[in-house]
Amino acid sequence: MIPPPNVTGSLHIGHAFTNTLQDIVVRWRRMLGHDTLWLPGLDHAGIATQMVVERQLSQEGKTKEDLGREAFEKRIWDWKERSGGIILKQLRLMGFSLDWSRERFTMDAQLSRSVREVFVSLWEQGLVYRGDYIVNWCPSCVTALSDLEVVTQPEAGSLWHIRYPAADGGEGIVVATTRPETLLGDTAVAVHPEDERHKQLIGKSVILPVLKRVIPVVGDDFVDREFGTGAVKITPAHDPNDFQAAQRLGLPSISMMDERAVLNENAGPYAGQDRFEARKGIVARLQAEGLLVKTMPHSVPLGRCQRCKTVVEPRLSRQWFVRTKPLAEPAIQAVEDGRIRFVPENWSKTYFEWMRNIRDWCVSRQLWWGHRIPAWTCGACSELIVAREDPKSCPKCGGTALTQETDVLDTWFSSGLFPFSTLGWPEKTPDLARYYPNDVMMTGFDIIFFWVARMIMLGMRFGGDVPFRTVFINGLVRDENGDKMSKTRGNDVDPLAVIEKHGTDALRFTLAALANPGNDPSLGEARLIGYKAFVNKLWNASRFVLMNLEGEVAPSFGRPALPLPSRWILGEFDKTAREVNASLAEFRFDQAANALYHFLWDDFCDWYLEISKAYLADASQAPAARAVLLRVLDGSLRLLHPFMPFVTEEIWQKLPHHGPTIMKAAFPTGPEADPGAAAEMAPLMALVTAIRTIRAEKSVDPKKRIKVGVVAPTQRSLLEAEAAWLRSLARIDPLEIRDAAPPEAPQTIKQQVGPWQVLLPMAGLFDIEVERARLGKQREKLETERAGIAQKFDNPQFVARAKPEVVAEGRARIAEIEALLERNGATLRDLGAS
RNA sequence: GGGCGGUUAGCUCAGCGGUAGAGCGUCGGCCUUACACGCCGAGGGCCACAGGUUCGAAUCCUGUACCGCCCACCA
Numbered sequence: 001m002i003p004p005p006n007v008t009g010s011l012h013i014g015h016a017f018t019n020t021l022q023d024i025v026v027r028w029r030r031m032l033g034h035d036t037l038w039l040p041g042l043d044h045a046g047i048a049t050q051m052v053v054e055r056q057l058s059q060e061g062k063t064k065e066d067l068g069r070e071a072f073e074k075r076i077w078d079w080k081e082r083s084g085g086i087i088l089k090q091l092r093l094m095g096f097s098l099d100w101s102r103e104r105f106t107m108d109a110q111l112s113r114s115v116r117e118v119f120v121s122l123w124e125q126g127l128v129y130r131g132d133y134i135v136n137w138c139p140s141c142v143t144a145l146s147d148l149e150v151v152t153q154p155e156a157g158s159l160w161h162i163r164y165p166a167a168d169g170g171e172g173i174v175v176a177t178t179r180p181e182t183l184l185g186d187t188a189v190a191v192h193p194e195d196e197r198h199k200q201l202i203g204k205s206v207i208l209p210v211l212k213r214v215i216p217v218v219g220d221d222f223v224d225r226e227f228g229t230g231a232v233k234i235t236p237a238h239d240p241n242d243f244q245a246a247q248r249l250g251l252p253s254i255s256m257m258d259e260r261a262v263l264n265e266n267a268g269p270y271a272g273q274d275r276f277e278a279r280k281g282i283v284a285r286l287q288a289e290g291l292l293v294k295t296m297p298h299s300v301p302l303g304r305c306q307r308c309k310t311v312v313e314p315r316l317s318r319q320w321f322v323r324t325k326p327l328a329e330p331a332i333q334a335v336e337d338g339r340i341r342f343v344p345e346n347w348s349k350t351y352f353e354w355m356r357n358i359r360d361w362c363v364s365r366q367l368w369w370g371h372r373i374p375a376w377t378c379g380a381c382s383e384l385i386v387a388r389e390d391p392k393s394c395p396k397c398g399g400t401a402l403t404q405e406t407d408v409l410d411t412w413f414s415s416g417l418f419p420f421s422t423l424g425w426p427e428k429t430p431d432l433a434r435y436y437p438n439d440v441m442m443t444g445f446d447i448i449f450f451w452v453a454r455m456i457m458l459g460m461r462f463g464g465d466v467p468f469r470t471v472f473i474n475g476l477v478r479d480e481n482g483d484k485m486s487k488t489r490g491n492d493v494d495p496l497a498v499i500e501k502h503g504t505d506a507l508r509f510t511l512a513a514l515a516n517p518g519n520d521p522s523l524g525e526a527r528l529i530g531y532k533a534f535v536n537k538l539w540n541a542s543r544f545v546l547m548n549l550e551g552e553v554a555p556s557f558g559r560p561a562l563p564l565p566s567r568w569i570l571g572e573f574d575k576t577a578r579e580v581n582a583s584l585a586e587f588r589f590d591q592a593a594n595a596l597y598h599f600l601w602d603d604f605c606d607w608y609l610e611i612s613k614a615y616l617a618d619a620s621q622a623p624a625a626r627a628v629l630l631r632v633l634d635g636s637l638r639l640l641h642p643f644m645p646f647v648t649e650e651i652w653q654k655l656p657h658h659g660p661t662i663m664k665a666a667f668p669t670g671p672e673a674d675p676g677a678a679a680e681m682a683p684l685m686a687l688v689t690a691i692r693t694i695r696a697e698k699s700v701d702p703k704k705r706i707k708v709g710v711v712a713p714t715q716r717s718l719l720e721a722e723a724a725w726l727r728s729l730a731r732i733d734p735l736e737i738r739d740a741a742p743p744e745a746p747q748t749i750k751q752q753v754g755p756w757q758v759l760l761p762m763a764g765l766f767d768i769e770v771e772r773a774r775l776g777k778q779r780e781k782l783e784t785e786r787a788g789i790a791q792k793f794d795n796p797q798f799v800a801r802a803k804p805e806v807v808a809e810g811r812a813r814i815a816e817i818e819a820l821l822e823r824n825g826a827t828l829r830d831l832g833a834s
Numbered sequence: 835g836g837g838c839g840g841u842u843a844g845c846u847c848a849g850c851g852g853u854a855g856a857g858c859g860u861c862g863g864c865c866u867u868a869c870a871c872g873c874c875g876a877g878g879g880c881c882a883c884a885g886g887u888u889c890g891a892a893u894c895c896u897g898u899a900c901c902g903c904c905c906a907c908c909a
Contacts, residue, residue: 152906159909177909190909224908232909241907301906314907346838353837353905445904476903513857514847518839520902522846526858533871544868590848594856609868689875696875702864731866788853797889806852806890 001418002038002098003443003451004106006045007083008052011090013477013485013523014444016495020511021474021589022442023096027642028584030097031667037435039422040091040098042084044107046370046411047141047149047307053079053369069368076369080105090496095504095645097663102431104422106414107371114421115371115414116388118462123386127323128363130375130384134243135362137315138305139261139275143366144319146410147359148450150303150312159298160283161229163291164189167205167214173198174293176228178300179238180286181279183208184267185256186215188234190245193219195230209291210282211268218249237316253316259366261313275313320364320373320407327457328358334456334466343472343587344517347445354449361454363410370408377403416454419467426462438468445473472587475520477511493523505644506532512643513593534597535647538640541605542651545629548616549656554627563621564684564722566628568677569608572599573632575678577670580639593643600636607685608632614725630655635668683715683754684722690753691730694760698749705733709759711741719756750827752820772828779824786817 002022005015026038053076054064064072084105091098104111122128136145160180165172175189186208191198202219222245223232236246236253246253256266261275270278286292303312332355334340335348342348364373376385380399385391393400414421419441423432437459443452452471459467477493479485485492498507510531514521559567576599583592608629615625634655641648641662652662659665691708700706708730712719719726719737727735741750741757749760789810792798799807 175909179909222907227908235909239907239909241909244907301908349838350904357905449905516848519847524846524858527846529871530858533869536871537869540869540872542868547868594848598856605869606873610873692874693876696863699863702874703866728866785853792852792890795889799889801889802852809852 001422001438001441002040003441003447004041004043004104004415004418005087006043006048007080007087008045008048009083010086011495013493013495013498015090016094016507017477017511017515017521018442018444018474019091019094019096020508021472021515021587023094023508023645024512024589024642025440025442025584025587027097027645027663028667030663031638031641031665032669033666035434037102038096038098039102039104040088040096040100041104041418041422042080042087042106043415044080044105044370044411046365046367046408047143047145048411049076049080049083050367050369051141051307064368072368093499093504094495095508097645102422106411106418110424111414111417111421112371114417114425115409116374117426118417118458119371119374119409119413120386120388121462122322127326128320128386129323130318130320132316132318133321133362134237134240134314134316135319136303137259137313137317138308138310139259139313140308140310141305141367142259144315144317144362144364145305145312146362146412149306151306152301152303154299155302157298157300157302159228159296160286161293161295162209162233162286163293164206164208164215164233165291166201167207172206173201173217173231174229175231175233177233178298179235179279180282181263181270181275182235182238182256183233183282184211184263184270184278185235185237185254186213186233187236187246187251187254188215188249189217189231190220190223190234190249191217191231192221192223192225194221195223195225198231209286209289216251218251220245220249238314240314243314243316255316257313257315259315319362320375322361322363324358324361324457327461328355330460331355331453331456334460340456340466340468341470343470346518347448347471347473350445351448351453355453361410363413364407365410366406367408370411371414373405373407373409375405377405379403412450412454415451416458417462419455419459420463436463436467437465440470440472441468442472442474444476446476448473473517474515475518478520478522479524498528502528502532503535503646505535505646505648508645509534509593509643512589513597515589515593517587534601535644537601537605538636538644538647539651541600541609542633542637542654544609545633546654548612549626549630551626552623553630553656554623557624557627562624562628563615564677564680564718565608565611565725566615566625568681569603569632570628571672571677572603573635573668574670574672576603577635577639577668579670581667581669584642596636596640596643600640604632604636610729611725614728618724637662638665638668641665680718683756684718684726687753687756687758688726688729690751690758691732691760694749694751694758695731698762702731705731707734707736707761708732709736709738709742709761711739711757711759712737712755713739714755750823752823757823775824775828779821779828782817782821782824786814786821789814789817 002019005011022038026036030036057064057067067075119128136147136150138145157178159176159178161174161176162180162183163172163174173189173191177183189206191202193199193202199219201217204217205214206217207213208215218234222241223230234242234245234251236243236251237255238257243253254266256263257275258264263270263273263275263278265271267278270281273281283292304310305312332352335342335351342351374387376391377383378385378394378397378399379401381394381397383394383396385394385402391402394402419438420432420436423429423436425432441452441455455467477485479491495507506528510523510528511521513531514523514527559570576595579595580592583589583595612625612629615621637648637652645663649662652658652665687710695702695706710719716737716739723735727733741759745759745761747761747763749762751758792810
């Protein structure tokens with residue numbers, strides 16, 4: 001299942017990222033021949049979407065109340081069509097291979113039926129209850145919020161010390177509060193029962209300032225003696241702690257604010273004022289009456305609405321809750337025993353942390369957009385009816401005056417069912433049997449609690465199994481400085497703009513290459529430019545291959561008969577294929593992308609393509625070379641296809657004998673073991689590099705072909721066989737292969753490369769002093785390395801306790817260094833002699 | 835207050851027990867008929883700090899310092 005995007009606008013780069021990774025997995029598995037489903041969907045996103053539309057209305061000078069519920073819902077549906085349309089278009093533009101025949105929306109009739117079924121079942125199982133509790137309330141959105149929808153941050157505030165005089169005329173008690181306005185709803189003052197300073201007041205009464213109500217002093221050990229004055233005012237209707245204390249102590253609640261945080265009739269002279277306005281007035285009045293003892297600056301944790309940033313008000317109200325503990329237990333267990341695996345594994349800790357301290361979930365929202373709670377109240381007998389089908393009459397008294405609950409469900413309630421509601425549940429559909437549980441769920445860490453945890457809880461309860469076996473958690477895309485992207489910062493990246501500028505394939509490949517698990521990717525333009533160049537490189541390499549396919553192409557080839565470089569590139573290709581498969585199996589998109597990048601660019605383009613030019617020029621070698629080029633290009637396109645679907649399909653269609661689509665071509669798995677060609681090939685490549693380096697260091701004209709001798713006491717035939725491309729890559733003419741070094745070699749650079757010694761006569765081409773300095777430097781480096789290794793051997797413990805192969809390796813390297821130093825010394829002597 | 839990450843080349847990041855790698859950037863040279871979105875070559879790091887374990891630590895353990903994230907009812 002795709003994590004369904006909210007129909008609040010269009011997709012951002014974060015969607016592009018997570019969905020790209022999903023598409024890579026899906027395309028890869030599909031090419032491997034697996035039965036794959038990636039189901040597209042959209043989320044109605046209750047509060048977020050309603051806010052968007054309300055904002056539009058307010059620009060027209062209207063409110064949703066002006067329209068009425070029905071017209072307002074219609075208006076949101078219109079918006080949903082528009083936003084959803086944009087999103088679906090974007091998903092297609094990104095090349096995501098979703099199954100469009102199964103597109104779902106969380107408010108589809110079928111999904112709504114699932115929602116109702118689950119809600120009613122939970123009710124029947126005693127896991128849903130309705131009650132009056134303190135909930136997080138957004139006075140601007142005018143709805144309850146779950147704990148997760150509140151963002152708490154410390155903000156600068158004050159701690160006011162206020163005197164509550166004793167009813168009997170005594171001094172009374174000083175309380176400390178950060179919210180003086182709520183004293184209007186106080187019904188007690190609490191102190192710690194063992195607090196020597198205050199305990200004698202317990203049972204006595206004090207006079208509430210402003211309203212002059214008489215309230216009791218009570219004892220309760222939830223009071224922290226260290227904080228403030230050790231006395232706390234109790235406002236049960238406006239503070240969760242106080243609410244609980246009041247329940248324990250049997251204190252009454254007085255609500256003094258309405259749903260928009262405007263003070264109500266219980267606020268006496270302050271009725272009608274906004275909460276913050278009232279605060280100022282009350283503080284001033286306390287000051288005037290001499291009841292304000294002191295005011296201290298104080299940092300207070302302030303909760304704000306996740307959506308609109310308004311300061312959340314704890315509010316006593318009637319809400320619907322899901323009892324989460326019974327749901328959480330099996331959900332915890334499923335992760336503990338490995339039936340569900342988090343990738344990276346570390347996220348399971350975060351999951352456990354939250355799940356083990358889970359609190360009941362407030363699922364009712366006072367919104368108009370969403371799944372209306374299927375509950376009715378009988379006008380005659382007040383019976384609460386929760387039912388799958390709209391009831392016609394009260395089952396208890398037969399009354400027909402039923403009113404439906406106006407609240408809707410938290411949007412995450414329906415998305416929590418997504419892994420099975422989208423497959424037709426509660427019907428036992430073939431799709432459900434075939435695709436539930438999902439194999440993989442891929443999403444961001446920001447919704448582990450909101451979504452992943454709920455899917456697991458609800459999926460296990462109602463789906464009959466875990467909803468998915470693996471949860472892959474990707475990071476959050478940041479800008480090139482590692483800063484979080486946001487529209488307000490102006491550093492956000494619009495995927496469409498990137499596509500316009502660099503191409504979809506480049507964007508996808510970049511995102512994949514950045515996806516190292518556990519880290520947040522930093523998306524900078526430089527990276528995009530680099531990978532756009534890679535796409536271009538692939539295009540040009542393909543052009544080269546296609547261009548050279550003109551002549552005869554060997555219909556098949558036996559690998560052992562091929563020249564070394566061809567065997568080598570086929571071996572490297574297989575190795576890469578194995579690496580890509582292994583990396584993708586572990587969700588290491590970065591490793592897979594890097595392996596492909598390195599193979600295609602370095603091995604294939606920089607080496608093999610150049611080498612092949614020599615073969616293509618030779619009629620006897622060309623057919624086999626063409627076949628190898630074609631084989632490697634075809635395989636590379638397949639390996640790259642999940643990452644860059646567009647170019648790979650385009651090129652693949654130009655290949656001879658191509659199928660209908662590369663999407664369904666077999667994915668290479670690189671089954672063959674490394675034939676050892678890499679080890680043979682290495683010294684030849686080193687030879688070319690060594691000669692190029694010498695040329696560059698000596699500033700030999702790059703166009704000039706120079707004479708080079710190679711002393712080859714062994715492996716002479718290999719050199720002879722591969723001489724043609726060696727000459728062209730290193731720009732050599734002639735290449736003299738000899739059994740032994742000449743007795744004299746004046747003004748000649750000598751360098752050991754693998755089993756061979758290179759002799760590069762530099763007569764008149766270089767500065768002896770510069771060369772002597774270079775050799776000196778090289779000598780120093782070798783000696784330092786030798787000393788380092790020798791130091792290890794000085795330690796008898798090393799030889800005794802280190803792994804034998806490590807010791808052997810050290811010995812071998814010393815011998816190698818000795819040999820190199822020997823050559824180096826000889827060359828230095830020769831230079832001196834000349 | 836709890837928990838989780840990070841600190842490696844100028845930048846973004848791999849590596850996670852055998853004395854360091856990539857991409858981009860930098861420097862030098864090349865328009866060598868697939869590609870200048872390119873080719874060839876070079877330089878660049880006491881792997882945050884301090885202890886410990888080990889024959890051996892960027893890599894394991896402990897602590898410290900910064901940076902980031904998440905959770906939490908101190909009025």
